[in-house]
Amino acid sequence: xxxxxxxxxxxxxxxxxxxxxxxxxxxxxxxxxxxxxxxxxxxxxxxxxxxxxxxxxxxxxxxxxxxxxxxxxxxxxxxxxxxxxxxxxxxxxxxxxxxxxxxxxxxxxxxxxxxxxxxxxxxxxxxxxxxxxxxxxxxxxxxxxxxxxxxxxxxxxxxxxxxxxxxxxxxxxxxxxxxxxxxxxxxxxxxxxxxxxxxxxxxxxxxxxxxxxxxxxxxxxxxxxxxxxxxxxxxxxxxxxxxxxxxxxxxxxxxxxxxxxxxxxxxxxxxxxxxxxxxxxxxxxxxxxxxxxxxxxxxxxxxxxxxxxx
Numbered sequence: 001x002x003x004x005x006x007x008x009x010x011x012x013x014x015x016x017x018x019x020x021x022x023x024x025x026x027x028x029x030x031x032x033x034x035x036x037x038x039x040x041x042x043x044x045x046x047x048x049x050x051x052x053x054x055x056x057x058x059x060x061x062x063x064x065x066x067x068x069x070x071x072x073x074x075x076x077x078x079x080x081x082x083x084x085x086x087x088x089x090x091x092x093x094x095x096x097x098x099x100x101x102x103x104x105x106x107x108x109x110x111x112x113x114x115x116x117x118x119x120x121x122x123x124x125x126x127x128x129x130x131x132x133x134x135x136x137x138x139x140x141x142x143x144x145x146x147x148x149x150x151x152x153x154x155x156x157x158x159x160x161x162x163x164x165x166x167x168x169x170x171x172x173x174x175x176x177x178x179x180x181x182x183x184x185x186x187x188x189x190x191x192x193x194x195x196x197x198x199x200x201x202x203x204x205x206x207x208x209x210x211x212x213x214x215x216x217x218x219x220x221x222x223x224x225x226x227x228x229x230x231x232x233x234x235x236x237x238x239x240x241x242x243x244x245x246x247x248x249x250x251x252x253x254x255x256x257x258x259x260x261x262x263x264x265x266x267x268x269x270x271x272x273x274x275x276x277x278x279x280x281x282x283x284x285x286x287x288x289x290x291x292x293x294x295x296x297x298x299x300x301x302x303x304x305x306x307x308x309x310x
Contacts, residue, residue, distance in 0.1 A: 105160075117147075
């Protein structure tokens with residue numbers, strides 16, 4: 001924020017998803033419901049994981065972290081977007097814009113790294129069950145979680161510091177529903193080649209790194225289940241604990257890879273915006289559903305919690 005006094009533009013205008021009146025009300029209702037589902041679903045998972053001693057295991061520790069992330073992640077962009085649907089284009093200050101950019105990339109990249117930690121947990125649980133308690137000790141779990149959050153924080157700080165050094169003059173309309181890096185770089189008056197290189201190199205490696213770890217661990221798990229586990233029911237039971245995680249990985253990574261891995265030059269803003277919507281507003285609402293529908297332990301814990309309340 002050191003360069004704030006040298007910028008002629010003190011605020012930006014977020015143009016949002018659409019300026020079609022009829023669509024705005026439809027979108028407002030849809031995304032409000034999705035956001036409430038995100039808060040409720042993830043809030044319930046965090047509460048159940050904390051309050052139910054049976055769920056104090058590595059798998060649920062990571063799931064609790066993921067649910068916390070999803071609550072914060074959608075809160076960074078969705079409320080502002082909802083206001084936009086009601087009141088039209090949204091002004092946002094330069095500092096507010098940088099804060100939004102920072103938290104969006106902080107929480108997003110933390111989630112990517114955390115999903116790799118969860119894949120490692122499943123790998124050890126299925127392929128090395130005898131060593132599981134030893135390998136996935138509380139200390140290891142804590143270290144993996146802290147490493148995820150720290151990586152996300154450092155990654156986002158690099159971008160927010162670099163973006164704060166740019167100067168903006170004249171045009172201040174952002175073709176997006178929140179302050180993302182690419183739309184901001186398009187508005188800068190100063191040179192953005194270093195920012196663009198960072199976006200292509202650093203962000204691509206933060207996105208691809210965990211993904212490159214997740215894919216082989218699942219390929220190994222699947223081949224292990226087919227070649228080593230003889231009983232069909234046992235094989236299916238083990239695989240179903242991974243299926244929910246695999247679904248979440250796909251929902252998060254496919255749109256993110258689509259948005260960030262091709263060196264980002266001229267891909268259409270509208271397309272990028274729609275893709276970003278998937279992982280910032282839709283996926284956080286689906287994650288709790290995916291995890292609870294496939295998971296007997298969570299369902300049982302939920303039932304117990306409800307019975308206690310009643």
